[in-house]
Amino acid sequence: SFNNYIYMKPKNCLIFGASGLIGRNLIRKLTQNNFKVTAVTRNIHQKGYSLKTQGNPGYLEIIESNIFDENKIRSLVKNADICINLIGILFSKGKINTFENIHEKFPEFLSALCNEYNVQKFVHLSALGIDEAKDSLYAQSKLSGENKIKKNFKLATILRPSVIYAIDDNFTTNLMTLLNRLPAFPLYYKGSTLFAPIHISDLIEIIYQVIIKNINSTIIECVGPEEISFKDILLRLLRLIEKKRFLIPMPLFVSKLSARFFEIFPRPLLTLDQLTLLKYKNTLSGKYKSNFDIELSSYANFDIEVE
Numbered sequence: 399s400f401n402n403y404i405y406m407k408p409k410n411c412l413i414f415g416a417s418g419l420i421g422r423n424l425i426r427k428l429t430q431n432n433f434k435v436t437a438v439t440r441n442i443h444q445k446g447y448s449l450k451t452q453g454n455p456g457y458l459e460i461i462e463s464n465i466f467d468e469n470k471i472r473s474l475v476k477n478a479d480i481c482i483n484l485i486g487i488l489f490s491k492g493k494i495n496t497f498e499n500i501h502e503k504f505p506e507f508l509s510a511l512c513n514e515y516n517v518q519k520f521v522h523l524s525a526l527g528i529d530e531a532k533d534s535l536y537a538q539s540k541l542s543g544e545n546k547i548k549k550n551f552k553l554a555t556i557l558r559p560s561v562i563y564a565i566d567d568n569f570t571t572n573l574m575t576l577l578n579r580l581p582a583f584p585l586y587y588k589g590s591t592l593f594a595p596i597h598i599s600d601l602i603e604i605i606y607q608v609i610i611k612n613i614n615s616t617i618i619e620c621v622g623p624e625e626i627s628f629k630d631i632l633l634r635l636l637r638l639i640e641k642k643r644f645l646i647p648m649p650l651f652v653s654k655l656s657a658r659f660f661e662i663f664p665r666p667l668l669t670l671d672q673l674t675l676l677k678y679k680n681t682l683s684g685k686y687k688s689n690f691d692i693e694l695s696s697y698a699n700f701d702i703e704v705e
Contacts, residue, residue, distance in 0.1 A: 408434040408457065409518075411609075412474055414465065414508070415484030419567055420523065423602045424482070429457040431606070436474060438463050465504050466494075475511040480519045480609060483508055488536070489661075489669045497539035506546035513551045520554045521608060522547055526594075526619055527680045528558070534674045544617070553614040557604065560621045560680045564598035574635050576667070582644035586653050589629025589645065592679040594621035600689070607694045617686040618694075625681050 416437030436459045463470045490496045512520045531537035547554050657673045660666040
């Protein structure tokens with residue numbers, strides 16, 4: 399009967415970094431499961447249309463905002479039940495898009511607001527392997543951001559994924575473009591760096607399960623079921639595009655010179671800091687729980703998808 403029907407108001411999920419690969423897929427998952435999503439983007443004219451197609455009608459609101467507009471961010475957090483921060487950069491650019499601003503100051507500010515307004519849950523996307531890479535500015539900033547979050551919001555859940563792959567991810571598509579165009583490809587550190595690539599659908603399922611199972615106050619390392627070297631990733635991509643290329647181990651001093659050259663470009667293929675990160679494996683550390691330990695999703699092997 400109608401008297402037994404209880405209307406459950408959808409929880410409002412506030413997502414920063416909504417227009418990226420993870421954000422777009424997460425919007426789809428949440429709106430399909432009765433969550434109302436407020437997606438924050440820097441440029442609604444550029445990103446708005448692609449975002450609108452991800453959410454069920456009535457369950458998605460797209461807001462344009464600079465992440466350092468304190469009043470605007472405050473008004474958004476004030477009305478949120480759940481806050482998810484997906485914002486991250488691979489290289490610093492200019493005086494605003496720096497590791498310190500994006501990975502430290504913004505998460506610190508956001509987590510403090512979540513605490514102030516008693517937001518039910520705060521989920522933050524970090525990165526795997528940052529404990530070991532103490533000589534990387536990227537890793538240092540990610541780790542510092544995590545520490546600031548934990549100080550401000552005790553129940554925060556921090557996810558540390560390995561390389562994320564999908565049909566339209568930046569990692570594999572950029573590599574395939576280069577392998578298509580170049581007759582030879584450099585192997586930094588002999589291509590021995592290990593990764594545990596995770597498919598976007600698995601990572602989205604992990605975030606979703608963290609929310610619905612109310613998992614709090616923990617760091618979760620998020621990986622796929624397979625460890626694979628950088629060289630083997632390149633070999634799989636070459637098989638996929640049906641090309642043969644020379645994979646040439648590159649001495650460190652030459653690698654550093656090439657990274658300095660690439661840093662000149664607006665979107666560098668490689669930076670000195672990224673080269674530093676490649677020294678360290680991108681697999682489970684054993685120090686924290688993983689998605690396998692918590693049994694948060696089913697897993698796909700690292701087989702690149704093509705349309």
